[in-house]
Amino acid sequence: MRIPLIAGISVGALIVAVSGAAWAGAGTGPAGASGDVLEDHRMIATSCEQPRTFRRIRMKGGRKFARPGEVFAFEPRVLRVRRCEEVEIVLENTDAVRHALMLPGLNPMFILEFRGPRTQSLRFVTPDEDVTLKFHCHVATHEQMGMGGVLVVGEGGEKKVAHPAQVVAAKRLHEGVGVIVALETRSSRVVLDHEEIKDFMAPMVMSYMVTPGTLLRGLAKGEKVRFTIDGDKRAIVAIVPVGK
């Protein structure tokens, strides 16, 4: 199935015109290398508005908590909390390098970032539902090097979402605005410091695949851009400077 990209025509209107069954088929292709990264940063649960309880959790992060085969790690790696609970994370970074504890699935997103050995604390409120959210260090490659874990809210469990085909049909394309932090033209990637991408991702600095890579031509570091992410292709399919 071919979807022509026609300038000036609302992409949303195009999607509505296509049946959900057709999109289900289109969505079964293999995800690119960035697929897991995008999936891991999807917002899936919203903080409760009026927390009922409070809990303080002490965590440490650094090389000394790495297990065999790892470089960095957090301790503990499993955090158990109640539903609708205000949680204060008191995190000690024992390394000289930068780390950033992130709960990307939570809306609003939680991130506690710092450079060098020190202790910092920050609070967030858990959702009022039984769900397990992943956390990781958002510094590039640190999660693969061991810095990850889970936040178990209540009984925990997978987030119950609508039928995947329907989600894909309704939310395949996502619009965003951000500033170019880095251009990786050889690998057709761009690192963006972007605002919230509605129904898709919280504000953050993240690397995205761009297809075709030629879309990056003429763009510069520091430039503010508007972009469209294709949830099926797992890539940015349109990116233009703002105000041009």
Ligand SMILES: [Cu+2]
């Ligand atoms: Cu880190």
